[in-house]
Amino acid sequence: MSTAVAGLSLSQDGYTLGTISAPDRAGQAGSLSFTILDTEGSPLTAYETSHEKDLHLIVVRNDGTQFRHVHPALDPATGTWSIPWQWAQAGTYSVLTDFVPAAQGAPSKVTLRRTFDVAGPFTPQPPPAAIRTDHVDGFDVAITGDLAVGTSRTLTISVSRDNEPVSALEPYLGAYGHLVALREGDLAYLHVHAEGEAPGPKSTTGPDISFAAQAPTDGRYLLYLDFQVDGRVHTAQFVLDVPSGNGGHVADAEDDGTHTDEAHGH
Numbered sequence: 001m002s003t004a005v006a007g008l009s010l011s012q013d014g015y016t017l018g019t020i021s022a023p024d025r026a027g028q029a030g031s032l033s034f035t036i037l038d039t040e041g042s043p044l045t046a047y048e049t050s051h052e053k054d055l056h057l058i059v060v061r062n063d064g065t066q067f068r069h070v071h072p073a074l075d076p077a078t079g080t081w082s083i084p085w086q087w088a089q090a091g092t093y094s095v096l097t098d099f100v101p102a103a104q105g106a107p108s109k110v111t112l113r114r115t116f117d118v119a120g121p122f123t124p125q126p127p128p129a130a131i132r133t134d135h136v137d138g139f140d141v142a143i144t145g146d147l148a149v150g151t152s153r154t155l156t157i158s159v160s161r162d163n164e165p166v167s168a169l170e171p172y173l174g175a176y177g178h179l180v181a182l183r184e185g186d187l188a189y190l191h192v193h194a195e196g197e198a199p200g201p202k203s204t205t206g207p208d209i210s211f212a213a214q215a216p217t218d219g220r221y222l223l224y225l226d227f228q229v230d231g232r233v234h235t236a237q238f239v240l241d242v243p244s245g246n247g248g249h250v251a252d253a254e255d256d257g258t259h260t261d262e263a264h265g266h
């Protein structure tokens with residue numbers, strides 16, 4: 001059995017995340033830049049757009065704090081991606097890139113990761129037990145549903161403000177919100193899909209948005225939801241625990257039949 005996890009390596013399918021250049025201490029302004037090397041070892045300059053961007057950059061400290069999901073700019077002449085950057089806190093970070101190469105026979109998705117050390121004193125903050133509600137920028141955000149091992153489950157997130165449901169959630173990256181899920185301990189990157197129709201550019205929804213995700217193993221998962229209201233993006237964080245009990249094996253009986261990945265092979 002192989003349960004797909006991504007984002008644990010700086011190399012996948014012949015593509016490699018090159019050295020990260022960034023300020024080396026907290027509080028210092030600069031830029032973060034890198035190149036993706038293709039199967040020939042040359043900087044990759046041709047990308048397919050996915051979720052409205054050619055490359056998604058996730059930066060998170062290894063204790064799960066300091067999460068950022070941003071979109072750097074590509075210099076098409078050199079293949080260098082860069083974005084203005086300043087570290088708020090010191091520590092060891094995971095820099096994850098998520099993209100689709102525009103090349104014949106290229107994989108449909110590549111997720112690469114490098115670590116980057118930021119000098120300075122810091123206090124690691126181990127993720128607490130399950131957290132299903134967050135309060136961010138005046139919004140109350142709550143998640144219902146559970147992750148399960150090897151089977152897709154629906155997670156529903158509800159947004160309110162001042163005890164009123166928010167129905168003005170705007171499209172962001174081609175969906176009503178973008179959810180990133182990482183496994184605590186190694187920050188393995190889970191595939192999460194927004195459920196429902198892709199929104200039109202001016203449409204809004206709320207207060208509920210749904211995603212489908214599955215856990216590769218039992219354990220603790222860190223979830224980060226980017227959602228947009230009035231043109232501003234906010235990030236809510238949750239922690240979900242997947243209890244042991246099925247020994248990490250695929251729960252075939254509970255499969256909803258909507259996924260056909262190799263996790264279901266025997």
Ligand SMILES: [Cu+2]
Nearest residue numbers: 053056057070
């Ligand atoms: Cu992105």
